[in-house]
Structures are given as structure tokens and as C-alpha cells.
Amino acid sequence: MRTTTAALALAGVLFAPEALAIDDPYMWGVGPRVGTIVVPGKYPITFPTKVENYNFIDQGKGSGCATGEFFDDRGNDLCDNEKRDVDPDTGEPLYHTLEQVRTDVNFGGDFVFYLNKQYRVGALGYVGMGKRYLDIAVMPKVDKILLEDQIDVYAGGGIGFGFQRFSGVAGAEKLKVPYFPVRANVGALTRTPNAAFQLGVYAQSSVPGNQSYVSRSGEVYESVGTPLALFSYLSAGIEFTTYFGDFEPPKKKKGGKKKGGKK
Numbered sequence: 001m002r003t004t005t006a007a008l009a010l011a012g013v014l015f016a017p018e019a020l021a022i023d024d025p026y027m028w029g030v031g032p033r034v035g036t037i038v039v040p041g042k043y044p045i046t047f048p049t050k051v052e053n054y055n056f057i058d059q060g061k062g063s064g065c066a067t068g069e070f071f072d073d074r075g076n077d078l079c080d081n082e083k084r085d086v087d088p089d090t091g092e093p094l095y096h097t098l099e100q101v102r103t104d105v106n107f108g109g110d111f112v113f114y115l116n117k118q119y120r121v122g123a124l125g126y127v128g129m130g131k132r133y134l135d136i137a138v139m140p141k142v143d144k145i146l147l148e149d150q151i152d153v154y155a156g157g158g159i160g161f162g163f164q165r166f167s168g169v170a171g172a173e174k175l176k177v178p179y180f181p182v183r184a185n186v187g188a189l190t191r192t193p194n195a196a197f198q199l200g201v202y203a204q205s206s207v208p209g210n211q212s213y214v215s216r217s218g219e220v221y222e223s224v225g226t227p228l229a230l231f232s233y234l235s236a237g238i239e240f241t242t243y244f245g246d247f248e249p250p251k252k253k254k255g256g257k258k259k260g261g262k263k
Contacts, residue, residue, distance in 0.1 A: 026114035026250065029196055029243030033110045033124060039236040042100035046232050047166075048225030051175060051213050053081045054094045056221045097169040097216070104130035110241045117249065118145055120154070132169075137162030137181055150190065154200075157184040162206065171216030175224075178209040179233065187239075191247035198241040206233035 037043050050056060070079060070093050084093045108126030115121060121142045128135030139160030147153040164177040187200025211225035225232075 029245030035239030
């Protein structure tokens with residue numbers, strides 16, 4: 001409810017009548033974009049607590065470490081949480097093999113329509129990929145032109161929806177994260193009459209929806225995270241877009257002189 005209210009409030013500000021007043025058809029463009037996450041170095045910052053602790057069912061306290069010490073493939077102590085689930089056959093503590101993404105690339109398309117010399121609206125869609133990682137998102141956006149010259153400078157943002165999937169090393173293991181991206185961005189654009197080239201940076205919070213985890217053996221656990229975990233899926237990145245379209249502003253109409261002398 002709070003997310004919906006915030007989204008409506010932002011839309012009210014961005015699409016206020018004075019902001020969307022169109023004097024004349026101005027400029028527009030569409031083209032490919034490519035980007036990557038720069039911060040954090042490993043994405044997401046953390047997986048949901050239930051997944052990190054592998055605590056999906058109640059098996060009692062400390063049952064997995066009664067026979068000795070156990071570590072996962074990365075050397076993490078599996079006896080640090082007394083509620084960690086255990087293998088029903090061996091009694092050993094269970095753990096996930098999901099990996100945070102170190103290197104990714106996302107590519108897609110971007111459309112932009114200038115309402116006037118001060119505001120533009122548009123939409124972008126992209127597919128992001130990394131090691132055992134997939135990200136798909138679509139996002140309407142609005143920007144304010146801060147400077148219009150040989151190089152235009154803009155700032156704005158958008159709200160959309162997307163889906164991320166993190167796969168484990170083996171088996172069917174995966175974490176599915178439907179989310180709502182909330183993005184702020186700034187950048188610069190240089191244009192010719194029929195094309196434009198844009199470089200921007202962005203900060204984004206991917207507000208998670210109903211996250212689900214599939215174990216290596218195929219068990220499905222729903223609602224393993226909380227929508228309030230905004231910090232977990234924070235990111236900042238860089239993107240480059242090439243637009244093709246009409247980027248020549250309409251010429252100002254010359255005012256005619258009144259006949260019959262001075263006003």
C-alpha cells in the first residue's frame with residue numbers, strides 16, 4: 001500500500017499539467033542501450049535471511065552440528081545458526097549454492113519523447129545477464145532537461161516492474177525475485193539532427209515482491225523474503241544509449257509586425 005501511494009505521488013509530481021504542457025512536437029528517438037552494475041561489487045548485497053541461513057522448516061535447535069563441524073563450499077561455518085535445516089538422511093546441515101553476481105551486462109531498447117525543451121518521457125526495457133543470473137525489466141520514465149546546448153544534461157527517474165533469477169551451482173536450485181525497480185538517473189546527451197548519443201548513471205532500488213526459493217532437490221519455498229528488504233537489492237550503474245529519430249528542435253515562429261505603425 002505504501003509503495004503504491006508513493007508511486008502515485010511521484011507520478012503526480014512528474015506528470016503535473018505544467019510539466020507536460022506541449023508547445024509543439026519537439027524531439028523523439030528510439031534505439032539500443034547497454035549497461036552494467038558498478039556498485040555493489042557483488043549483487044545482491046545479501047540474499048534473503050531464510051536462504052542465507054537455510055531455515056525453511058522447524059527441525060529443532062542445533063540438530064545439524066551434533067556430530068562435528070561443517071562448512072560450505074566457500075568455507076562458511078554451517079554451525080553458526082542453530083535453526084539451520086539438515087539433510088533428513090545424513091543429518092548434515094544444508095546450505096545454498098547461489099552466488100552473488102560479480103560481472104553483468106544488460107542490453108535492450110530505449111524510447112524517448114520530448115514534450116518540450118524542459119521535459120521528456122519514455123520507456124526502457126532490458127535483459128541483464130551474468131554468471132547464473134538473469135534480469136528482465138520494463139520501466140516508464142520521465143526526465144527534466146537541466147541544460148540544452150551542444151551537450152544536453154538531464155535528471156529524472158522511473159518506476160517499473162521486473163524479474164530476477166539467481167541459479168545455484170547444481171540441480172534445480174534457484175531464487176526467483178519479482179520486483180519493482182525505482183530508479184533515479186542523471187546523464188548527458190549529444191545529438192545530431194537524426195541521432196543522439198547518451199551516457200548516464202543511475203541508482204536503483206529493486207523493491208522485491210514474493211520471492212521464492214527452489215532447493216537442489218526441487219522443493220519450492222514461497223515468501224522467503226520481505227518487501228521491506230530495500231537495502232538488499234540496491235545498485236548503481238552506468239548505461240549508454242544510441243537513439244535514432246528526430247533530434248532537431250522546431251524553429252521558433254517569427255512574430256509578425258502589426259500593420260498601421262507602432263503598438
